[in-house]
Amino acid sequence: MKTESTNNTDTPDKAKGSKLKLRLLSLAGVLLLLLSGAIGYPLYKHAISHESTDNAFVEAHVVSVSPRVAGHISRVLVSDNQMVKKGDVIAEIDPRDYQVACEIAVARVESSRAEVKEAEALVLAAEKELSQKKAELTSTTSGLSKIKAEVDQAKARYMRDENDLSRMQKIAKAGAVSIQEFDHAKAQEAMARANLNSVKSTINSQSAKIIQAQAAIQAAQGKLQQAYAQIDVRKAGLREEEAALEQARLNLSYTRIIAPCSGYITKKSAEPGNYVQAGQKMLSIVSDDVWIVANFKETQIMNMRPGQHVEIEVDSFPGIVFNGHVDSIQRGTGSRFTLLPPENAAGNFIKVVQRVPVKIALDTPTVTAGYTLSPGMSVIPSVDISTGKIPEARQVASTETVEH
Known part of the structure; x- marks a missing residue:
């Protein structure tokens, strides 16, 4: 009888213990579920709103000095x-060879300047000679005008004496004048004729002098043109020597x-x-201005836009997160700009997911932040694409296009 009572007492206690364990397990399951949600939801939210890649490196301006x-x-x-x-x-x-070359160029410039001055002096002499020849022509022309006036006077005297002689001949036939008066009129007419012929010959001589003066002017003009051409040649030579001097000075400065x-x-x-030869590489200079080039898959950049926030992890600095933003997206995949771009129209085509370089700028200079990022370092950028999704209308349009 005692044994039966003991068993009846143990049975309710075991039932209570089982229920308590069940409740504890249920509570632990709920807590575990809540904890998983608390941890997993941010990770899930981050995963759907960010795009990242490990195919990313630090870049900087690298200048080769030669x-x-x-x-x-x-x-x-x-x-x-x-x-x-x-x-x-x-x-x-x-610099000694280039200093000597510079001094030689200076001497040549001075020589060219002296030649220009000489040519300028020749121009002045030619201009003076031309002026003299023009003055002589003017004087000769004036003399010709004077001689023409004398011819007119001589011609008038001749015509007067000729008329007198004609009248005297008529009168002499009538016996009204003496032989002496007739001879005098005859001599007077002969003298007038001789004077007219003499003056006319002077006109021919003066005309010849004018022709000579005109020829002399033409010669002087030709000489002046030659002098002008010579001065142009000398000035061109001077400019050439001055350019050579400038080049010599540049070479000396180099x-x-x-x-x-x-x-x-x-x-x-x-x-x-x-x-060293000209153009031979001596060293390189790496600037402090660095950025990130991340090669995202083409399927990752649909919602990527310039200005989006980027979190950057650098392998050299574990646990440190750098902040940046998308600067630009290259217009073309990396393979398109290789030495031998793929020719998809020839041969068999196999679709391969392409990589698109994205430039990411750092918000804070790494030197200011106390970290050194060098070109070639591996990084993992994570781009927040939640603010750059394409409009709904464009999404529908592209979906319809794919379905068609």
Whole structure:
């Protein structure tokens, strides 16, 4: 009887314990479910509103520095990984050969200037000679006019004496004048005729002098034109020598190799005593202005827009998140700009998901933030695309296009 009562007492206790365990398990399941939702929902929300890739790297402006003239390096003023400012002298090439070339160019310029002055003097002499010839022509022309006036006078006297002689002959036939008076009139007419002929011959001589003066003017004009042409040639030669001098001075200035931008010296191969050719790479300068180039899949960039916020994780700095924004999206996939772009129209075509480079700018300079990002470092950017989704109408249109 005691045994039966004991069993009856244990049975309710076991039932209560089972119910308690069941409740605890249910509560633990609910708590686990809530905890999973609390942890999983943000991750799910982040996953549907962000696009990320591990095919991303740090990029920066890398400037290759090379000399513009050839020569032996006399000094190198920088070392590897040294910070330089724009305009700092990096190295110097032995300038003596270029100094001599500059002095030769200066001497040639001075010689050309002397030749120009000589040509200018020839022009002045030719102009003076032309003026003299023109004055002589004017004087000769005036003399001709004077002689023509004398001819007119001589002609008038001749006609007067000729008329007198004609009247005298008529009168002499009638015996009204003496032989002496007739002879005098006859002589007077002969003298007038001789004077007229003499004056007429002077006109021919004066006309010949005018022709000679005109020919002399033409010769003087030709000489002046030659002098002008000579001065143009000399001035052109002077400009050529001045340009050569300017080039020589530029070459002399190029012996001092200047930093074209601010940054850090890398890949330095220049040493004092080395002979370098123009265009030969001596070193590179990496600027502090860095950005990220992320190669997203073409299926990831549908809602990607410039200006969207980006969180950037750098392998070199685990646990550090850099903030940035989408700067621009390249108009073309990476394969399109390779040395040998794929020709999809020829041969068999296999569709491969393409990568599109996206430029991401950092919101805070890494130097200011105290971190050093170098070109080539691997990063993982995560772009917040929640604010850049395409309009609903365009989504419907593209869906309809796909279905058709």
